[in-house]
Amino acid sequence: MAQIEIKNVAKSFGAYQALHDINLTIEDQEFMVLLGASGCGKSTLLRIIAGLETATTGKVWIGGRRIDNLSPKDRGISMVFQNYAVFPHLTVFENIGFGLRMQKLPNDEVTRRVERTAGLMHIEQLLKRYSGELSGGQRQRVAVARALAMEPDVILMDEPLSNLDALLRMEMRAELKGVLAESKTTAIYVTHDQVEAMSMADRISVMHEGKIVQAASPIEVYRNPSAEFVAGFIGNPPMNFLPANPAESGKWQVAGQVIDGPGASAQLKFAIRPEDLRLADDGFKAVAKVIEPLGAHLLVTCEVDGQLFRAVLDSDFKVKPGEVLNLTPQPDRVRWFDPQTTLAVA
Template sequence: MAEIVIKNVAKRFGGFTALHSIDLTITDQEFMVLLGASGCGKTTLLRIIAGLETPSQGEVWIGGKRVDHLPPRERGISMVFQNYAVFPHLTVFENIAFGLRMKKLPQTEIDRRVNRTAELMHIEQLLKRYSGQLSGGQRQRVAVARALAMEPDVILMDEPLSNLDALLRLEMRAELKGVLADSKTTTIYVTHDQVEAMSLADRISVMNGGKIVQAASPVEVYRNPAARFVGSFIGNPPMNFLPARRGTNGQFQVAGLELPGPVAGDALDFAIRPEDVEIAPTGFVATARVIEPLGAHTLVTTEVDGKLFRAVLDSDLKVAPGDELRLAPKPDRVRWFDPETTLAV
């Protein structure tokens, strides 16, 4: 079992607080993604779990054992870095075997593990080549194979695909998900790329300002954001927001439309995903400003009640800048947020 429990973990650098009282449980064999913009604290949290940073307060438990006082080598973890950290003067075989030799394992066991992980990562034909002769994608495979060869309880990954081109990232995402599921390893993966997070994660922890704003499945994070920040950060394009006020009849007035809303609150923020509006006889009065063809769909940036409002529409629909549209929100896709707390209502 490699359940990870983070209890009340905070990290301060002088007068700056990088992490605020983080509580998070990652279940055995779960693929958890820490997602957020640069500076949100995700890498600091990963380094604390790895033992590369010491928490200012709190506890880290792995597999039922408290580890925040232990050095990295005694935590049962392997780590894959953004810059791969492979040795260019060693062959691929020796790179993968490096940690195994440090553990003084028998040569037969080293051979077994290296060959098994090389096959998993589709680099068995590269074992005799020097890593300095490899492409970026091949070096990334070597780094992952080296981590897997240690047969760790936990693998920590810090933006491991960020240096690859778009097509290679797509290939590696699919490969990583399958390999790590087969290895039955608990994985924590740091990224600022929401597509990576959505495609890889069992759960996503969305971070902002040193706090976890929401930890949930990719679908839950996308469809039911717990805070306005999550709705604006997750999704490309992000959620649309419009101010709403309750009328005398109990309905909410939103940019000229009357919509049913929550019982609590007289002033809320209305929110809807761009793909969850459609052309209809009645809806928001929207003036098209920018048209972006995306193949199967067209992204239309409009102006609604003086605010930018994006809609993802069928590419067969002919729209030009300056056109007036009626955009109706799908009722079951509407979300509401408290403008003061920014939390979902």
């Protein structure tokens, strides 16, 4: 059982406040991804949990044990670093067994666990090599095997795949997800790659300027972003926004169209994902500006009412720059945000 509880954690570096009052509970065996742009505080939060950084205020529990005053080695965690941090003076075998040797486990137990985790990461044939003789992908496998061999309560990963090339990253992503699910450890995974986050996470915590904006399942974060930031950050391309003025009760005037929406409020923002737009006889008048055929679909960047607006259309659809399209939103996919609070309005 290793539930992680983070209560009121804040961190400042001099005058700069990197984290503001973070509260988060991560369930036992959950795969939690901290997602955000660089400088949002996600790595700082991870390093506070690991004990490599000390929180200015706040408390952290792992499995009901308060750990924020313990040194990293006593926290029951292990960590995978972005640059792998494989020890260059030790063989792969000794790297994976490093933590076990520190625990003074008997030799045959070390061998058993090293061989098991090496098998899990498919690097049995590399055990005698040194880090200098390995490729980036292999080093990453060693780093993960080393973390798993500790059989930790919690495994922490700081952008572990970002130094790999695109194809390898996709392969490792799926493999890592499988291995971690099997090992039944709680995992916290830091990334700035939303595709990685969506594909691996049980739950995503979207971070922005030292705060957690939304913590929910990937599909929830995608479909029902709790704030304008999340809507504009998740999705490639992100959500489209248009200003909305109240018409009659429950109806909103958006770029010359009347659309059903929530009651009340003086002004709202209308939001729709590019793939939730359909061509129709009636709808937003969109002037096509840039047409990008992406194979699977066609990305059309247009202008609606002077605002940037993107639509993802069928790749067979023929359109030229300057043409006017009629785009209509799928009604159940429309979202609304309050421009004052930037939060979602139901």
